[in-house]
Amino acid sequence: MTNKITGVNGPITGWLDGHTYLIGLMAYPIRHSMSPTMHNNAFAKLGLNYTYLCFEVGNDKLKGAVDAIRTLDMRGSNVSMPNKKEVIQYLDKLSPAAKMCDAVNTIVNDHGVLTGYTTDGIGFVQSLKDEGFDIKGKIMTLTGAGGAATPIAVQSALDGAKEIRMFNIRDKNWPQAEKTVKTIRENTDCKVSLTELSDQEAFKQSIGESDIYCDATSIGMKPFEDKTLVSDPSWFHQDMVVFDTVYSPRTTKLMRVAQEAGVKHVYDGIGMMIDQGAASFKLWTGKEMPTDYIREIIFSDDND
Known part of the structure; x- marks a missing residue:
């Protein structure tokens, strides 16, 4: 799957500028993920100045990576294996569901306060x-x-x-x-x-x-x-x-x-993969992900 950015009027280039909010995905391995395609196309469709990037981070580098969310004023990050439990010790707050699961897959940064959620x-x-x-x-x-x-x-x-x-x-x-x-x-x-x-x-x-x-x-x-x-x-x-x-x-x-x-x-x-991403998307942006549009992108015949 190619990580194309489609946008309302066709492919978008040069959408990054000095005001772009950064969101990450921290896991290892992670280069196979469909999340960048999903989120970046959703940002483009709604005209939101965000970008979503993958970072191959395991437990050994996790503390530094979470510190970077604060230091770089990132809006947040997804977290996947092997970091879902390990990341909790580096966060400030947890949602009720994250506490019950003892696991986090989404971090939201509110002016330096990091809250962990689970949207799976x-x-x-x-x-x-x-x-x-x-x-x-x-x-x-x-x-x-x-x-x-x-x-x-x-x-x-x-x-x-x-x-x-x-x-x-x-x-x-x-x-x-x-x-x-x-x-x-x-x-x-x-x-x-x-x-x-x-x-x-x-x-x-x-x-x-x-x-x-x-x-x-x-x-x-x-x-x-x-x-x-x-x-x-x-x-x-x-x-x-x-x-x-x-x-x-x-x-x-x-x-x-x-x-x-x-x-x-x-x-x-x-469907679960798209909808958990949509829940994270809303936590970061306050907007509803255009999930029907994202399904078209993911299932399009010319996406190979």
Whole structure:
């Protein structure tokens, strides 16, 4: 994907000047990210004097990078792996959701005061709303316990999900999953549970009783494109939502299994990616991202 800047009247050149606000993305690795394309085209479309750049920053350089946000009077930054938890110690404030997730993906600089937010869960919930599906009152089975699953669980609970059933292998993320369950119980009315993924009977039953199945693991993306946690179409029912947070490839094996089962609502993670970016965009600019326009840019045939 080329990071073209399209603008209202065609390609824009020379849009940077002495008044341009800088926004970054700090992660490692990060050169593959679609975020610069998304944000810079949105800035251009709305005529906003901002620019968005990627910076390959790991934990070892993170403190200096966050100090630079203040020093250079940057408007803020996105933060991705491996920095989402590590960055918290260098910030002044956290949003309620960021506190609950113990993770940050967006920093806003207000005159030297740095506030951390998490918009990943917002992106998930909003992407469902975009498809006409409200999380409120719903039962969700969620696989994963890492950087995507935690904010999805927290934001879904905050937005009124009736029940969240988390499944994960007992790996390094298991303690985080236990913490997420405890936090949701203490701060919301949502019923939440955690079960080992090895209990396949419980997993199958949970999916069958759920309105939503969300896979927030890396299964389905390289190098696991030929794998899925659910390989039997009979586990799904037609009226549920099957959501894979992976967006490359655009159709994962999980999605194909769900389609084979006749599931009517099968989605990849591209909508979540755009909507979490839109939430960050609004925090920085106070403006609504033109998401329909951004979808056209990302999906355009001449973007390769």
